[in-house]
Amino acid sequence: MAELRYRAPKGTYDLVFPESERTERVLALAGEVLTLRGYRRISTPVLENTELFRRSIGEDTDIVTKEMYTFEDRGGESLTMRPEGTAPVIRAYLERGLYAEGLPQKLFYFGPMFRRERPQAGRFRQFYQIGAEAVGSADPLIDAEIISISAVLFQRLGLERYRLVLNSVGCRNCRPGYREVLTGYLEGIAPSLCEQCRKRAKTNPMRVFDCKEEGCREALSGAPAIAEHICPECREHFEGVMGGLEMLEVPFDVDRSLVRGLDYYTKTAFEFQFEGLGAQNAVSAGGRYDYLAEELGGPPTPGVGFSMGVERLMMSLDSEGLGMFEELEQMIVFVAGVEGVDRGRVFSLLKEIRDASFSADADFMGRSLKAQMKQADRLGAMLVMIVGGEELERGGVALRDLGRSEQWDIPIGDAVSEIERFLEGTR
Ligand SMILES: [Zn+2]
Ligand SMILES: [Zn+2]
Structure with a gap:
C-alpha cells in the first residue's frame, strides 16, 4: 500500500469496533448509575466564547495560557474548543434559567474535550469525559454523592485497584490567610523553584502545587498545607463530606497536598488515582466550585461536580482484563x-x-x-x-x-x- 497521506492529528485517535462498542457500553452503564441518582443528561456546544474559560478556569492556569484550542472565526469572534465541561454547564444553567426548575439541578454530560498538551500514555489532545454537576446545593452530603458516583461505576465495572484522595481547599474567608502563609514559605525556597513557579508565587501561589518539576515537588514537600488553615465553616463542611462518604461506604484518604488545577475550586477537592497507569493516574476528579456561577455573572450558586477520563477508564479496565463484553462480537x-x-x-x-x-x-x-x-x-x-x-x-x-x-x-x-x-x- 502506498504511504498514507492523511493521518489523525497528533494526540487524537479513531475508535473502531469492538473498542467503539465497548466504550459505548461503559458510557451506558455510567448513564444508568447517574440516572439512578436523579442526574439528567445535558449537552452543550463543543465551541464556547473564549472569555468563558479565561474567566472560570483562571488566567494563569496551564490550560488557559498554553493548552486551549482558541481561534478567531470568520466573523472575528474568539472561540475555544471546550477544554473541560463544568464552565459550559454552568453557563447553560444560567442562560437557560435552570434554577427556576427547582434546586439542586443535577446534570450529567458525555463528550469530547480538547487540550493541546504533550501527548503521552493516557493523555490525548481530544479526550472523552463523563461528568456530572450538582448545582444549587451547599450540602456536604451532595459532595459525598457526587464523589460516590465514580466509586459505584468502578465497582459495577469490577475495578478495585484505586485510591480516593480528598482535601479541602478552603473558601473566600480562609484562603487569603493561607495564601499569605504560603507566599512567605515560597519566598524562602525561591532558589529551588523553577522559573514558572517563582512567577506563580507572586501571582497565584496555590498553582505551584500543580508543577510537575521534580525540584519544585521536592521543595514543596514541606510547604504549609491549606487543610491546617481552613476556617471553621470549611472544616465543618469537610467533616460532613467525610461523614457522608462513610455512610455511603466509600473509603478515602485525606491528602493535604491535593489542590486541583483550576482556579474555581472551593472546599472539597478529590481525585481517584489508579495503580498501574503511570503519571496520568487520575481517572476521575472534581470538587466544589461555590463562586463559579458568580464569576460568570450569575447569582451566588454553590455547586459540586466531577469528570472522568474515559480513555484512562478504559486503560484501567484493560490493565485488569475487565469490561471485555464477550457478547459484543x-x-x-x-x-x-x-x-x-x-x-x-x-x-x-x-x-x-x-x-x-x-x-x-x-x-x-x-x-x-x-x-x-x-x-x-x-x-x-x-x-x-x-x-x-x-x-x-x-x-x-x-x-x-x-x-x-x-x-x-x-x-x-x-x-x-x-x-x-x-x-x-x-x-
Ligand atoms: Zn473557609
Ligand atoms: Zn515549578
Whole structure:
C-alpha cells in the first residue's frame, strides 16, 4: 500500500469496533448509575466564547495560557474548543434559567474535550469525559454523592485497584490567610523553584502545587498545607463530606497536598488515582466550585461536580482484563445465499429477520457459499440461514447452528419463529 497521506492529528485517535462498542457500553452503564441518582443528561456546544474559560478556569492556569484550542472565526469572534465541561454547564444553567426548575439541578454530560498538551500514555489532545454537576446545593452530603458516583461505576465495572484522595481547599474567608502563609514559605525556597513557579508565587501561589518539576515537588514537600488553615465553616463542611462518604461506604484518604488545577475550586477537592497507569493516574476528579456561577455573572450558586477520563477508564479496565463484553462480537443470523440464488429472496428474509429485532447480515461481496460460511463465523453469528437449491424450490430453507454444527430444514414462512425457538432453547 502506498504511504498514507492523511493521518489523525497528533494526540487524537479513531475508535473502531469492538473498542467503539465497548466504550459505548461503559458510557451506558455510567448513564444508568447517574440516572439512578436523579442526574439528567445535558449537552452543550463543543465551541464556547473564549472569555468563558479565561474567566472560570483562571488566567494563569496551564490550560488557559498554553493548552486551549482558541481561534478567531470568520466573523472575528474568539472561540475555544471546550477544554473541560463544568464552565459550559454552568453557563447553560444560567442562560437557560435552570434554577427556576427547582434546586439542586443535577446534570450529567458525555463528550469530547480538547487540550493541546504533550501527548503521552493516557493523555490525548481530544479526550472523552463523563461528568456530572450538582448545582444549587451547599450540602456536604451532595459532595459525598457526587464523589460516590465514580466509586459505584468502578465497582459495577469490577475495578478495585484505586485510591480516593480528598482535601479541602478552603473558601473566600480562609484562603487569603493561607495564601499569605504560603507566599512567605515560597519566598524562602525561591532558589529551588523553577522559573514558572517563582512567577506563580507572586501571582497565584496555590498553582505551584500543580508543577510537575521534580525540584519544585521536592521543595514543596514541606510547604504549609491549606487543610491546617481552613476556617471553621470549611472544616465543618469537610467533616460532613467525610461523614457522608462513610455512610455511603466509600473509603478515602485525606491528602493535604491535593489542590486541583483550576482556579474555581472551593472546599472539597478529590481525585481517584489508579495503580498501574503511570503519571496520568487520575481517572476521575472534581470538587466544589461555590463562586463559579458568580464569576460568570450569575447569582451566588454553590455547586459540586466531577469528570472522568474515559480513555484512562478504559486503560484501567484493560490493565485488569475487565469490561471485555464477550457478547459484543455476537450476531444472531447470517443469511447465506447458495450460488445462483435470486438475491431478492435473501434480501427479503434478511429484512423479515431484522424487522423481528434479531441482528442479521448477509453477503454483499458476491462470495461463494463456503466463503459466506467463513464470514458468518468471523461475524460471530449463532445461526446461518442457507437460502437456495432444492429446499427453496420446496418452499424451505436450511438453518445451521454454527456452535454445534447441526443443520435442519424449516419452511421459509417459519424463519422468525424458528429463530425464536432456537434462542429459547426449545428447538
Ligand atoms: Zn473557609
Ligand atoms: Zn515549578
